[in-house]
Amino acid sequence: xxxxxxxxxxxxxxxxxxxxxxxxxxxxxxxxxxxxxxxxxxxxxxxxxxxxxxxxxxxxxxxxxxxxxxxxxxxxxxxxxxxxxxxxxxxxxxxxxxxxxxxxxxxxxxxxxxxxxxxxxxxxxxxxxxxxxxxxxxxxxxxxxxxxxxxxxxxxxxxxxxxxxxxxxxxxxxxxxxxxxxxxxxxxxxxxxxxxxxxxxxxxxxxxxxxxxxxxxxxxxxxxxxxxxxxxxxxxxxxxxxxxxxxxxxxxxxxxxxxxxxxxxxxxxxxxxxxx
Amino acid sequence: xxxxxxxxxxxxxxxxxxxxxxxxxxxxxxxxxxxxxxxxxxxxxxxxxxxxxxxxxxxxxxxxxxxxxxxxxxxxxxxxxxxxxxxxxxxxxxxxxxxxxxxxxxxxxxxxxxxxxxxxxxxxxxxxxxxxxxxxxxxxxxxxxxxxxxxxxxxxxxxxxxxxxxxxxxxxxxxxxxxxxxxxxxxxxxxxxxxxxxxxxxxxxxxxxxxxxxxxxxxxxxxxxxxxxxxxxxxxxxxxxxxxxxxxxxxxxxxxxxxxxxx
Numbered sequence: 199x200x201x202x203x204x205x206x207x208x209x210x211x212x213x214x215x216x217x218x219x220x221x222x223x224x225x226x227x228x229x230x231x232x233x234x235x236x237x238x239x240x241x242x243x244x245x246x247x248x249x250x251x252x253x254x255x256x257x258x259x260x261x262x263x264x265x266x267x268x269x270x271x272x273x274x275x276x277x278x279x280x281x282x283x284x285x286x287x288x289x290x291x292x293x294x295x296x297x298x299x300x301x302x303x304x305x306x307x308x309x310x311x312x313x314x315x316x317x318x319x320x321x322x323x324x325x326x327x328x329x330x331x332x333x334x335x336x337x338x339x340x341x342x343x344x345x346x347x348x349x350x351x352x353x354x355x356x357x358x359x360x361x362x363x364x365x366x367x368x369x370x371x372x373x374x375x376x377x378x379x380x381x382x383x384x385x386x387x388x389x390x391x392x393x394x395x396x397x398x399x400x401x402x403x404x405x406x407x408x409x410x411x412x413x414x415x416x417x418x419x420x421x422x423x424x425x426x427x428x429x430x431x432x433x434x435x436x437x438x439x440x441x442x443x444x445x446x447x448x449x450x451x452x453x454x455x456x457x458x459x460x461x462x463x464x465x466x467x468x469x470x471x472x473x474x
Numbered sequence: 475x476x477x478x479x480x481x482x483x484x485x486x487x488x489x490x491x492x493x494x495x496x497x498x499x500x501x502x503x504x505x506x507x508x509x510x511x512x513x514x515x516x517x518x519x520x521x522x523x524x525x526x527x528x529x530x531x532x533x534x535x536x537x538x539x540x541x542x543x544x545x546x547x548x549x550x551x552x553x554x555x556x557x558x559x560x561x562x563x564x565x566x567x568x569x570x571x572x573x574x575x576x577x578x579x580x581x582x583x584x585x586x587x588x589x590x591x592x593x594x595x596x597x598x599x600x601x602x603x604x605x606x607x608x609x610x611x612x613x614x615x616x617x618x619x620x621x622x623x624x625x626x627x628x629x630x631x632x633x634x635x636x637x638x639x640x641x642x643x644x645x646x647x648x649x650x651x652x653x654x655x656x657x658x659x660x661x662x663x664x665x666x667x668x669x670x671x672x673x674x675x676x677x678x679x680x681x682x683x684x685x686x687x688x689x690x691x692x693x694x695x696x697x698x699x700x701x702x703x704x705x706x707x708x709x710x711x712x713x714x715x716x717x718x719x720x721x722x723x724x725x726x727x728x729x730x731x732x733x734x735x736x737x
Contacts, residue, residue, distance in 0.1 A: 219549075219552070219553050222545050222548055222549045222553070223549045223553055223555050225542065225545050225549075226542070226545050226546040226549040226550075226561065227549075227557070227561060229542045229545075229546070230546070230561060230564055230565070230616075233609065233612055233613050233616060234564055234567060234568065234613060234616065235564060236583060236589075237576070237579035237580050237582075237583045237613070238567075238579050240579055240582045240583035240588060240589055241575070241578065241579040241582055243589075244582050283485070283488055286481060286484065286485050287485045287488070287489065289481065289485075290481055290482050290485040290486070291485075294478065294481070294482050296482060302486060302489060304724055304725075304727070304728050305489060305493055305494065305724070306489075307723075307724050307727050308493050308497060308720065308721075308724055309493070310667070310670060310671075311670040311674075311719075311720035311721070311723040311724050311727070312497070312674065312716070312717060312720040313673065313674025313675075313676060313693075313694045313697075313713075313716045313720065314674060314676050314677070314694075315674075315676045315694045315695075315697050315698050316500065316674070316694070316697060316713040316716050316717060316720075317496070319500075319697060319701055319709060319710070319713055320496040320497070320499055320500050320713070321496055323499060323503060324495065324496050324499055344492075347492060348492055348493070348496070351492060351493070380477075402569070402570070405569070405570035405571075406569075406570075408572065409570070409571060409572025409573065409574070409575065409677075410572070411572065411573055411574045411676065411677035411680075412573075412674075412676035412677055412694070415698070416698070416701065428572075429572045429573075429574040429575075429677065430574075432572075432574045432575065432578055433574050433677075433680070433681060436578055436581065436681060441581075441582065444578055445578070445582065448572075448574075448575045448578050448579070451571070451572050451575050452571060452575055455567065455570040455571040455572070456563075456567070456570075458570050459563060459566050459567065459570050462566075463563075
């Protein structure tokens with residue numbers, strides 16, 4: 199900036215110019231507020247206006263609490279499982295070579311692209327009462343976990359893949375030439391480099407699992423205290439005209455989402471620190 | 475060597491059981507009694523209306539999020555302003571938030587007694603109608619274009635934009651001739667992701683739509699209503715339409731995806 203004394207250059211990259219910049223900012227903030235912030239403010243307002251006590255009562259109702267516990271438990275399990283399988287799949291897709299690798303790599307994105315209700319329908323057909331494999335997981339917690347595994351599959355794979363591609367293999371070769379075994383190389387060299395990416399992928403998968411609705415609504419059967427997760431509970435409360443109950447649990451889910459985003463921000467920060 | 479094969483077959487087998495067999499089954503179940511019943515199931519008036527509604531909502535939500543996504547990305551990367559951190563966090567929120575919570579928030583905002591609930595008395599119907607469904611869809615698909623464009627804008631830096639400016643280009647010319655060509659593939663990729671999400675959105679739309687058959691039913695909602703009404707053929711036939719859109723999306727992702735992934 200200082201070197202271009204002769205020509206007056208505006209603030210770094212002021213696309214649209216100064217007035218245009220203000221306009222872009224204004225439009226961006228208005229759009230976000232209109233679409234995202236105002237509805238969420240309405241949610242928080244409505245749960246707040248009932249008072250803390252009634253909010254707490256709604257959250258700790260046995261059915262709501264059971265749904266919340268199941269949601270968190272299933273999401274944690276799925277996130278942990280994804281940490282392992284996602285890393286393994288990313289490893290196979292980057293380091294292994296075999297025919298059809300491009301195909302498998304493309305297929306990873308399917309759960310992002312396939313509508314969740316279609317995923318739920320198909321999983322119910324495949325692992326439900328009519329299962330061609332004779333595996334009936336419908337209306338059971340295992341079915342719920344299966345649906346969550348389907349929709350969260352891409353997160354860890356897609357987070358780890360680019361980092362693994364960029365990882366310098368010389369470090370691993372050096373370690374091997376110094377006598378480290380394959381497991382030691384993975385544990386001491388590869389894993390620490392992948393960890394921030396794995397954790398951000400896991401956090402996203404966790405958030406997705408906590409909020410998932412479309413794919414679980416059919417296969418889980420929504421049995422209270424058994425297979426009913428929080429998102430289904432909220433929908434049920436809306437339908438049975440108890441907005442207070444729906445609002446209280448919604449606020450809890452919103453707080454969990456915000457917490458996860460904060461964590462992901464921290465992992466991202468950690469990763470950029472790591473790179474330097 | 476054995477370990478490598480075990481890992482390969484473990485990973486691919488997992489993918490096959492979780493992804494490939496289920497998706498293949500949609501096609502099998504739909505066409506197991508031949509092409510005609512499936513064709514009839516998706517060409518009845520209710521199914522066609524659901525498809526039409528899905529496309530209309532996509533035709534509004536995708537351009538809106540593309541346009542504002544680019545503006546948001548530029549504001550986030552190229553400008554410093556108070557509240558920028560908050561904006562950055564809010565942009566990611568729809569990725570982490572349950573669609574049911576999104577739908578319910580809109581339900582509270584535009585419903586009876588909500589802050590904007592009065593609109594319906596003035597003849598502006600938002601809840602249980604297409605505008606509300608569109609707003610819900612825009613909410614859940616908001617981050618995709620922004621998230622794809624932001625890293626590219628960061629990477630290209632500002633040198634060329636500044637050069638254009640010093641050569642006398644008007645701000646909009648700079649954007650059109652310098653910035654836009656640089657981010658166009660990221661925008662395309664973002665549009666593909668947005669479209670996929672918009673077409674398949676279920677949770678948020680199901681809350682705000684009121685599920686009026688033949689009126690506020692999108693294709694994913696139609697799948698559920700047919701399945702619950704024991705019309706499995708109809709549910710699977712509509713699923714095939716959605717799955718075909720999804721497969722096209724995956725193909726488009728391959729084309730537009732930035733160079734990461736397998737070389």
